[in-house]
Amino acid sequence: MSEPLDESPVAPPPPVPEPARSPDPGRRRRWMFAAAMLAVVIAAAAAWIDVRTTQRAQRLEFARRIAEIETGERNARAALKEMQEGQRESQAKLALLEARLAESQTQQAALEALYRELAPSRDEWALTEVEQMLLLASQQLQLAGNVSSALAALQLADAKLQRLDRPQFAPLRRALSRDMERLKAVPYVDVTGLSLRLDQAIAAVDTLPLALEGRPPATAAPALPADESAWRRFLREVWQDMRQLVRVENLDRPAPPLLAPQEQYFLRENLKLQLLAVRFDLLLRDQASFRADLAAVDAWLRKYFDAQSQRLQVVQMLLRQVQATDMATDVPDINRSLEAVRLLKLARDKPQR
Numbered sequence: 001m002s003e004p005l006d007e008s009p010v011a012p013p014p015p016v017p018e019p020a021r022s023p024d025p026g027r028r029r030r031w032m033f034a035a036a037m038l039a040v041v042i043a044a045a046a047a048w049i050d051v052r053t054t055q056r057a058q059r060l061e062f063a064r065r066i067a068e069i070e071t072g073e074r075n076a077r078a079a080l081k082e083m084q085e086g087q088r089e090s091q092a093k094l095a096l097l098e099a100r101l102a103e104s105q106t107q108q109a110a111l112e113a114l115y116r117e118l119a120p121s122r123d124e125w126a127l128t129e130v131e132q133m134l135l136l137a138s139q140q141l142q143l144a145g146n147v148s149s150a151l152a153a154l155q156l157a158d159a160k161l162q163r164l165d166r167p168q169f170a171p172l173r174r175a176l177s178r179d180m181e182r183l184k185a186v187p188y189v190d191v192t193g194l195s196l197r198l199d200q201a202i203a204a205v206d207t208l209p210l211a212l213e214g215r216p217p218a219t220a221a222p223a224l225p226a227d228e229s230a231w232r233r234f235l236r237e238v239w240q241d242m243r244q245l246v247r248v249e250n251l252d253r254p255a256p257p258l259l260a261p262q263e264q265y266f267l268r269e270n271l272k273l274q275l276l277a278v279r280f281d282l283l284l285r286d287q288a289s290f291r292a293d294l295a296a297v298d299a300w301l302r303k304y305f306d307a308q309s310q311r312l313q314v315v316q317m318l319l320r321q322v323q324a325t326d327m328a329t330d331v332p333d334i335n336r337s338l339e340a341v342r343l344l345k346l347a348r349d350k351p352q353r
Contacts (some may be wrong), residue, residue: 065260068263069260069262069263069266072263072266072270073266075270076266076269076270076273079270079273080273083273083276083277083280086277086280087280090280090283090284093143096143097139097143100139100143101136101139104132104135104136104139107132108132111128111132122164123164123166123348124345124348126160126161126164127341127344127345127348128345129157129160130157130160130161130172130341131338131341131342131345133153133154133156133157134153134154134157134334134337134338134341135338136153137149137150137151137153137154137334138150138333138334138335138338140153141331141332141333141334142333145284145285145331147183147186147188147189147331148188150183150334151180151183151184154176154179154180154183154334154337155180157176157337158173158176158177158180161173161176168344168347169344171340171343171344172337172340172341172344174340175336175337175339175340176337176340178336179332179334179336179337182332183332183334186331186332187326187327189282189285189325189327190325191282191283194282194322194325195279195282197318197321197322198275198278198279198282198318198322200315200318201275201315201318201319202272202275202276204311204314204315205268205271205272205275205315206268207311208268208301208305208306208309208311208312208315209305209306209309209311209312210259210264210304210305210306211303211304211305211306211307259304267300267304270300271297271300271301274293274296274297274300275297277289277293278290278293278294278297278322281293282325282327285327285331287327290325290327291323294319294322294323297319298316298319301315301316301319
């Protein structure tokens with residue numbers, strides 16, 4: 001018998017290694033597209049945040065400027081109201097002065113009629129006239145501080161007494177002389193001339209150029225050679241036009257404040273109101289307020305207007321002339337002369353009684 005075949009299992013062959021797979025091109029493109037979209041989203045978000053930040057800053061700036069304009073308008077209205085109140089007070093004082101002058105004129109007319117009826121002596125008539133002159137001079141000093149008118153009234157009264165040449169009038173003439181010397185010692189103030197200068201300054205406010213409107217002088221263009229070619233001339237003209245697009249200026253002073261058109265209007269109106277306040281201080285002989293208001297006007301002119309402007313220099317010269325005025329703070333009275341004339345009248349009335 002043949003030997004049985006060996007039925008032991010045969011070992012399988014070793015596995016053959018698979019070749020390395022290359023990355024999927026479609027998957028790589030999807031990753032690149034997702035990265036690009038993410039970058040676009042990030043850039044859009046950054047741009048949106050930048051725009052929102054800029055808009056917020058602009059809104060805050062607009063709100064701040066509007067608040068400043070409203071504050072300036074309120075201040076202008078308050079100053080205008082104060083000026084109107086001061087004007088009403090001055091008008092009331094002037095009306096009171098006119099009423100007193102009218103009352104004095106009425107009294108004088110009544111006295112003249114009475115004296116014509118009673119045929120008084122020449123001396124009594126002279127004393128009455130002198131008393132009326134002194135009363136008018138006292139009213140001028142008390143209500144308007146008009147030293148020149150009061151001095152003229154005292155000089156007229158003294159001239160009248162001098163023509164009479166009565167020994168009993170000597171004490172009255174001595175009192176008149178002392179009061180006239182006191183009035184002459186008061187610094188003279190040309191109220192009319194100073195008011196005219198202030199009117200000129202107020203009228204020139206609207207024509208003054210602002211500091212932000214100042215421009216540097218234009219430089220002269222260099223002379224072009226006559227034999228220059230056309231294309232060189234064209235390039236030179238283009239270069240000059242490009243240089244005019246941007247101009248750099250070195251300032252030796254602080255930058256002028258930027259003002260909106262509405263702020264410029266209120267600046268000029270406030271400057272006019274300040275000059276009107278200077279005029280009221282002049283009429284009221286308020287030395288401290290007069291100096292302070294002139295200093296405020298000068299500060300505004302230096303800060304907001306073009307210092308190189310000839311118009312501004314003319315206005316500043318007018319204000320310097322006004323500021324050189326020295327006003328007396330205390331105006332003397334003429335009570336001594338009034339007491340002297342009343343004593344003379346009482347002395348003449350006693351013998352008659």
